[in-house]
Amino acid sequence: MTDASLHIAPAGPAEEAGLRDYWQLLKPRLMSLSVFTALVGLLVAPGDIHPFLGATSILWIALGAGASGALNMWFDADIDRVMKRTRSRPIPAGRVAPSDALAMGLFLSVLSVTMLGLTANWVAAFWLAFTIFFYAVIYSMWLKRTTSWNTVIGGLAGAFPPMIGWAAATGGTPLEAWLLVGLIFMWTPPHFWALALFVKLDYHAARIPMLTVTHGRAETRRQAWLYALGLALVSVATAFSAIGGPMTLAVALALNAVFLRGAWSMYRRTDAESEADGHAVEKGLFKWSLVYLFAHFTIFVVEAAMGAYGGW
CATH class of the missing domain: 1.20.120 (Four Helix Bundle (Hemerythrin (Met), subunit A))
Structure with missing residues (x-):
């Protein structure tokens, strides 16, 4: 299901990227869903968590979700150029260079996982790291382009945030x-x-x-x-x-x-x-x-x- 022509990197940015373009790289709609479900997981978990710790945990989870989106957009730029509903995204439209999206995704991945581990616990950080890897590598680079099971198995990436929120509050799953x-x-x-x-x-x-x-x-x-x-x-x-x-x-x-x-x-x-x-x-x-x-x-x-x- 692959074609070498689909993997030609887009040309460099035709115009200077704005903050809105980098925000779009984070896939804000999917990020908002992850933030919401992670917050629910954190709130319904037993025990008490300090409001500041809870808020910072959700922030790191949000950044991790955004990192996944940026890495996905970097790798999927070729097919995004073909699909009507995605061709106006920052990379296929030529507003953001692929290398910038990759650097942003990797930086936010390391930052979010490290900070969640330091401020909450390393169980939550592990599951956040696993979720980023699953979405960016297992789903985007493998399942999405090779099998009709992409939606089923790949859906796990979007299913983990409430458990990450729960783990941030309790250290357990x-x-x-x-x-x-x-x-x-x-x-x-x-x-x-x-x-x-x-x-x-x-x-x-x-x-x-x-x-x-x-x-x-x-x-x-x-x-x-x-x-x-x-x-x-x-x-x-x-x-x-x-x-x-x-x-x-x-x-x-x-x-x-x-x-x-x-x-x-x-x-x-x-x-x-x-x-x-x-x-x-x-x-x-x-x-x-x-x-x-x-x-x-x-x-x-x-x-x-x-x-x-x-x-x-």
Whole structure:
């Protein structure tokens, strides 16, 4: 699935880069998701953590997530130039030199991991380092370009932040922390496959072996439905763990009812139906998946706050 022509480095910057360009290298949307889930992990972990230590831990986790984004953009500049939705990014657009993005990514990687280890603990620092390596090397350099499993296995990189937050607060990674990882891990495939179903031509052009490209849209819809079922099981399981409770169960049931209905509707559609309405169901499921994750993680914080004040 590779082509030597895709790996030709872009030309040097055509114009001087601004702060906004370097900010975009950090992939702020993905970074904000990592920060949010890491913060939830830190807040729901047992015990107390000093607010300043908690804030600095989240800062280092954010910088680590940004480092991953910069390294990903550096390596993916070739395919970013081909895809419509990514060709305006700083490197393919010629505003930032690839070498600058690489240097930025490496510097932030070392800084974030070292500082998290020194200010919080080295368990959290280890998992942050592993996450950066997994996203930049395992996913970006290997899985993304070679296998349709890229979304499934690669999703682990985005699933680790809540466990890193938990480890920063406690120095440990118990079952509850892994449940948070599992929730994001099962959520990632249907979330990104819904997106892939309405940007399929982009992945074809870039020769990325997404499931839509290698196995077709029908199989992608089927797999999204199966992972949505698995997601529902993990979601409900969190309600019966130390981080859950009655409200988590109620919210999980409501969220999954909507998510499963959308995934089932998407599964039952034909390509013709999808094209006819502009991929309305796929786009709807993609947007709902964002609401789903935000609401689910928010309820964990509410449960923790209620428990701290004797609510249950």
